Amino acid sequence: MRTIGQHRDEVAALLAPVLAERGAETVALDALADGVGTGRGYRVLAHGVTAPVPLPVFDNSQMDGFAVRSTEAGDVVRVVDPIPAGAVPVPLEPGTAAPIMTGARIPDGADAVVPVEATLPGAFPAALDLDVLAVPDGTTAGVFVRRVGSDVARGAGLARAGDPVTPALLGALASAGVGAVSVVRPVRVLVVSTGSELADGGARDDGGAQDDGGARDDGGARDDGLDGAGAVIRDANGVALRAALAEVGAEARGVRLSDAAEAFLPGLESAVGGWADLVLTTGGISAGAYEVVRQVLEPRGLVVTPVAMQPGGPQALGRVELAGRRVPVVAFPGNPVSALVSFEVFLRPVLAAAVGAPDRPTAELPAAESAESPVGKHQVRRGRVADGRVHFVGGPSSHLLGHLAAATHLVHVPLGTDTVAPGDPLTVWSLR
Numbered sequence: 001m002r003t004i005g006q007h008r009d010e011v012a013a014l015l016a017p018v019l020a021e022r023g024a025e026t027v028a029l030d031a032l033a034d035g036v037g038t039g040r041g042y043r044v045l046a047h048g049v050t051a052p053v054p055l056p057v058f059d060n061s062q063m064d065g066f067a068v069r070s071t072e073a074g075d076v077v078r079v080v081d082p083i084p085a086g087a088v089p090v091p092l093e094p095g096t097a098a099p100i101m102t103g104a105r106i107p108d109g110a111d112a113v114v115p116v117e118a119t120l121p122g123a124f125p126a127a128l129d130l131d132v133l134a135v136p137d138g139t140t141a142g143v144f145v146r147r148v149g150s151d152v153a154r155g156a157g158l159a160r161a162g163d164p165v166t167p168a169l170l171g172a173l174a175s176a177g178v179g180a181v182s183v184v185r186p187v188r189v190l191v192v193s194t195g196s197e198l199a200d201g202g203a204r205d206d207g208g209a210q211d212d213g214g215a216r217d218d219g220g221a222r223d224d225g226l227d228g229a230g231a232v233i234r235d236a237n238g239v240a241l242r243a244a245l246a247e248v249g250a251e252a253r254g255v256r257l258s259d260a261a262e263a264f265l266p267g268l269e270s271a272v273g274g275w276a277d278l279v280l281t282t283g284g285i286s287a288g289a290y291e292v293v294r295q296v297l298e299p300r301g302l303v304v305t306p307v308a309m310q311p312g313g314p315q316a317l318g319r320v321e322l323a324g325r326r327v328p329v330v331a332f333p334g335n336p337v338s339a340l341v342s343f344e345v346f347l348r349p350v351l352a353a354a355v356g357a358p359d360r361p362t363a364e365l366p367a368a369e370s371a372e373s374p375v376g377k378h379q380v381r382r383g384r385v386a387d388g389r390v391h392f393v394g395g396p397s398s399h400l401l402g403h404l405a406a407a408t409h410l411v412h413v414p415l416g417t418d419t420v421a422p423g424d425p426l427t428v429w430s431l432r
């Protein structure tokens with residue numbers, strides 16, 4: 001059986017070509033800042049950007065104070081008209097000082113700023129009434145002046161291709177007057193929830209693709225079995241994985257397909273079309289009689305490759321012949337915790353790296369309590385960290401989605417460990 005590292009490497013290798021070939025699109029800074037269609041704003045530049053202007057664009061004052069000539073340190077000079085921010089000042093004549101506000105352009109002739117605190121009365125607007133200013137001894141050229149280009153020189157690289165679009169970069173681009181940038185197109189992922197037990201997608205036996213409708217909210221008595229009287233369940237994986245994908249800047253669509261094998265391929269191919277870079281399925285890959293993903297996609301290129309991990313043991317991947325092309329498919333098990341843990345372990349690291357998003361913060365902390373783990377598998381438990389120790393949240397079973405929702409960390413119990421004792425060091429990944 002594969003290790004998690006081997007499977008993660010295979011997932012990375014499977015995705016590498018589509019991640020590399022996504023192409024670029026030009027997006028306005030405002031759209032990137034607002035995050036419309038960009039997940040949490042995680043995008044990377046397709047091309048480097050050089051500064052069309054220097055930053056700062058002109059010499060300006062770092063302080064509210066007086067623009068002076070440093071050669072006149074020790075002199076008493078006449079105070080002239082003030083320079084507010086946004087005004088182009090007249091040159092500063094010898095023997096004068098001009099009140100100047102933070103960010104205002106330094107007048108030609110001036111080369112230093114005396115902070116208003118160094119004057120009497122020590123603050124504006126009262127200091128506007130000064131007729132003369134004693135330029136302090138020791139005022140040197142450049143003091144409290146923010147020099148043109150001292151942040152970024154004209155023509156210097158602001159960012160390189162592949163750099164993540166961060167708030168600071170957007171701010172720097174805006175400062176330089178760059179209104180739009182060329183960014184790598186988000187990866188497009190079709191999330192396929194499979195199973196005839198899924199409401200609005202599988203309860204019917206027609207197997208057709210369904211729009212991702214989500215839960216109904218009529219709140220009243222129902223005849224669809226969703227109150228527990230029947231055998232259908234709601235699709236947790238579709239919405240959870242789409243949200244997880246959005247967190248790493250991927251564009252996701254959801255579709256639900258039943259276990260009816262003859263309808264699965266047409267439904268899948270019509271949803272894939274020319275759109276999907278990656279198909280991510282859940283369910284239908286283990287040992288049952290109606291494993292539709294396995295039955296339909298194995299002959300077309302999917303490879304079932306169990307991994308020594310719990311939850312998330314059943315796994316499959318491959319380049320699959322779909323809609324006239326070979327599309328990367330990653331297949332996760334259907335149990336909701338298995339699906340989300342699989343995402344965290346196998347897919348998130350690859351997609352996060354592709355958009356410059358950070359990995360989950362990792363720490364090694366002592367266990368607060370004991371636990372058991374299958375010795376031949378890497379177990380991923382759910383937990384919370386309190387007082388610097390790891391507390392397990394719920395048991396190891398892969399249907400405990402409410403417990404995962406309540407957890408703040410994934411807790412790793414490595415291969416070869418059958419017992420965790422209080423105090424044993426455990427690696428945790430922070431989910432929030």
Ligand SMILES: Nc1nc2c(c(=O)[nH]1)N[C@H]1C(S)=C(S)[C@@H](COP(=O)(O)OP(=O)(O)OC[C@H]3O[C@@H](n4cnc5c(N)ncnc54)[C@H](O)[C@@H]3O)O[C@H]1N2
Nearest residue numbers: 193195234235236237238283284285286287333334335338
């Ligand atoms: N005889 C064996 N049975 C099972 C094995 C095994 O090795 N031998 N492995 C078990 C493990 S571990 C897992 S995990 C599951 C994986 O099964 P599948 O990937 O084929 O998934 P399904 O059977 O379709 O579903 C499993 C479970 O998850 C629920 N489910 C599926 N999709 C969704 C969804 N979109 N939202 C919410 N819940 C979903 C489904 O109803 C099942 O309860 O197999 C074990 N069996």
Ligand code: MOO
Nearest residue numbers: 311312313338398
């Ligand atoms: O591997 Mo399954 O994902 O434990 O429940």
